Amino acid sequence: MNDRKPVIVARNIDKFFGDFQALRDVSIEVRAGERMVICGPSGSGKSTLLRCFNALETHDAGQLIVDGIELRPESPDIRKLRQNVGMVFQQFNLFPHLTVLENLMIGPVKVRGMRRSEAEATARKYLERVHIPEQAEKFPAQLSGGQQQRVAIARSLCMEPRIMLFDEPTSALDPEMISEVLEAMVELAQTGMTMVVVTHEMGFARKVADSMVFMDGGEIVESGPPQEVFSNPRTERCREFLSQILAF
Amino acid sequence: MAAVDPATLDFRPARPLPAHQRLLNSTPVAILLYVLVMYLIIRGSYIGAERMGYNWQWYQIPRYFYTLTDDGFRWGEIPRGLMVTIYLSGLSFLLSVGIGLVVALLRLSDLIVGRGVSIVFLELIRNIPLLVLLYLFYYVLGPIFGWSRFTASVLTLAVFHGALVSEILRAGINAVPVGQWEAAKSIGMSGYQTYRYIVLPQSIRIMLPPMTGEFVHLIKSSAIVSVIAVAELTTIGRNIISHTFMSFEVWFTVAAVYMVLTLTLSIGVTYLERKYAVDR
Numbered sequence: 347m348n349d350r351k352p353v354i355v356a357r358n359i360d361k362f363f364g365d366f367q368a369l370r371d372v373s374i375e376v377r378a379g380e381r382m383v384i385c386g387p388s389g390s391g392k393s394t395l396l397r398c399f400n401a402l403e404t405h406d407a408g409q410l411i412v413d414g415i416e417l418r419p420e421s422p423d424i425r426k427l428r429q430n431v432g433m434v435f436q437q438f439n440l441f442p443h444l445t446v447l448e449n450l451m452i453g454p455v456k457v458r459g460m461r462r463s464e465a466e467a468t469a470r471k472y473l474e475r476v477h478i479p480e481q482a483e484k485f486p487a488q489l490s491g492g493q494q495q496r497v498a499i500a501r502s503l504c505m506e507p508r509i510m511l512f513d514e515p516t517s518a519l520d521p522e523m524i525s526e527v528l529e530a531m532v533e534l535a536q537t538g539m540t541m542v543v544v545t546h547e548m549g550f551a552r553k554v555a556d557s558m559v560f561m562d563g564g565e566i567v568e569s570g571p572p573q574e575v576f577s578n579p580r581t582e583r584c585r586e587f588l589s590q591i592l593a594f
Numbered sequence: 595m596a597a598v599d600p601a602t603l604d605f606r607p608a609r610p611l612p613a614h615q616r617l618l619n620s621t622p623v624a625i626l627l628y629v630l631v632m633y634l635i636i637r638g639s640y641i642g643a644e645r646m647g648y649n650w651q652w653y654q655i656p657r658y659f660y661t662l663t664d665d666g667f668r669w670g671e672i673p674r675g676l677m678v679t680i681y682l683s684g685l686s687f688l689l690s691v692g693i694g695l696v697v698a699l700l701r702l703s704d705l706i707v708g709r710g711v712s713i714v715f716l717e718l719i720r721n722i723p724l725l726v727l728l729y730l731f732y733y734v735l736g737p738i739f740g741w742s743r744f745t746a747s748v749l750t751l752a753v754f755h756g757a758l759v760s761e762i763l764r765a766g767i768n769a770v771p772v773g774q775w776e777a778a779k780s781i782g783m784s785g786y787q788t789y790r791y792i793v794l795p796q797s798i799r800i801m802l803p804p805m806t807g808e809f810v811h812l813i814k815s816s817a818i819v820s821v822i823a824v825a826e827l828t829t830i831g832r833n834i835i836s837h838t839f840m841s842f843e844v845w846f847t848v849a850a851v852y853m854v855l856t857l858t859l860s861i862g863v864t865y866l867e868r869k870y871a872v873d874r
Contacts, residue, residue: 402776429782439777443795453781456791498777505781 359408386561432502492523675830686751693756698763719757766797
């Protein structure tokens with residue numbers, strides 16, 4: 347993994363919301379094909395960091411280079427970047443006025459300028475990949491939470507991104523639907539996609555992550571291969587957090 | 595925390611309303627009461643008018659709707675006035691939506707100048723009476739720009755209601771959850787594309803009922819242009835009265851025609867809403 351080129355490079359990132367410092371001097375590197383899991387207590391800045399990676403939040407200090415583009419406020423390249431960096435949200439955020447198929451096609455057609463027939467073929471291919479081809483004509487509200495999240499994953503994949511970001515993709519799901527979404531993510535990982543996943547699903551981290559990052563108080567407290575972090579956490583904060591979420 | 599014993603919970607249905615309240619709440623009784631009240635009002639005004647020695651001439655009214663002579667069927671003055679009202683209101687409403695959209699987008703934009711301009715426009719228009727605005731447009735701006743009565747009327751109504759429409763649009767746009775913007779941005783959409791394909795289609799559903807109300811409001815306020823003698827429904831009414839002195843019949847009729855127009859509109863939009871309602 348270490349010989350691959352880094353696709354996300356963050357150096358000394360700070361981020362403030364008013365007086366509250368959400369990120370403190372965060373430095374991190376994600377390499378092509380790497381699967382990184384970020385965990386930490388709520389309010390630790392993990393979602394904020396993820397949202398900086400596709401410029402949904404702008405960092406206040408430090409340097410951030412994603413997919414070869416340096417992110418600066420008002421950079422004209424940000425739209426270009428977002429086309430190559432997919433994002434899956436905790437609340438799915440599907441477009442409720444469009445059918446599943448239209449949700450998947452609107453990006454390729456309107457943003458990439460793809461022909462409708464071609465976009466539809468792509469959309470159906472990715473619906474197949476997340477195992478819900480039969481839901482194409484339905485509206486999001488007619489689907490279960492797990493199905494909606496899989497549609498959201500497919501919607502991002504339709505843009506043929508090079509990096510996929512997941513912001514607590516299973517946190518809003520009923521327990522029985524979590525596994526179907528994780529399964530889709532595991533299958534995606536097997537294709538070699540670069541993935542950064544904010545999650546508390548430690549089973550997923552153990553199974554597919556190459557690296558794991560533990561954040562607290564806006565800082566990266568610990569990082570390394572998952573086995574190492576799990577079996578031998580170096581800091582008290584990380585040990586405590588892991589024992590809490592692994593208690594059951 | 596004290597444990598709740600399920601046995602102590604009261605699962606009985608809510609007590610039904612007493613009989614006399616149920617009776618009052620039923621549809622037939624409500625309609626009956628409404629008809630009764632309306633009858634008393636109309637009957638009262640008839641008696642009052644007769645005491646004044648008013649000479650009712652309802653039989654004269656139909657010929658202002660249509661005439662059937664040897665020359666064939668002809669629309670009367672009232673339908674022609676109604677058409678002008680519809681044309682005037684429709685045109686004004688289209689313009690007001692355009693103005694409202696620009697003002698709302700300026701207000702929602704990050705530009706300080708844009709927000710400033712829209713707030714000044716809004717407060718200016720909202721704090722001038724419609725009649726004064728009409729006089730300004732017709733007597734002051736009209737001669738300067740060479741506007742006709744009709745143009746001045748359309749512009750007055752469009753600007754006045756544009757300010758109100760912009761607030762409806764702003765509320766509708768703000769009602770779309772922030773996650774929708776983020777999802778649109780995350781697939782690389784521009785601000786324009788996000789509005790055009792994601793936000794506006796969703797806010798239109800939210801805005802349809804208040805927009806209908808605004809259109810109905812506009813149709814009613816269009817009557818004010820009769821003060822500068824644009825030949826719409828209210829002006830026609832005044833003209834008929836000045837020939838015939840049938841003020842009671844004509845004003846009742848004109849009011850009824852406005853009501854039929856606006857009620858038709860409201861019912862039509864309600865039907866549209868049902869048809870295009872998509873569960874979210």
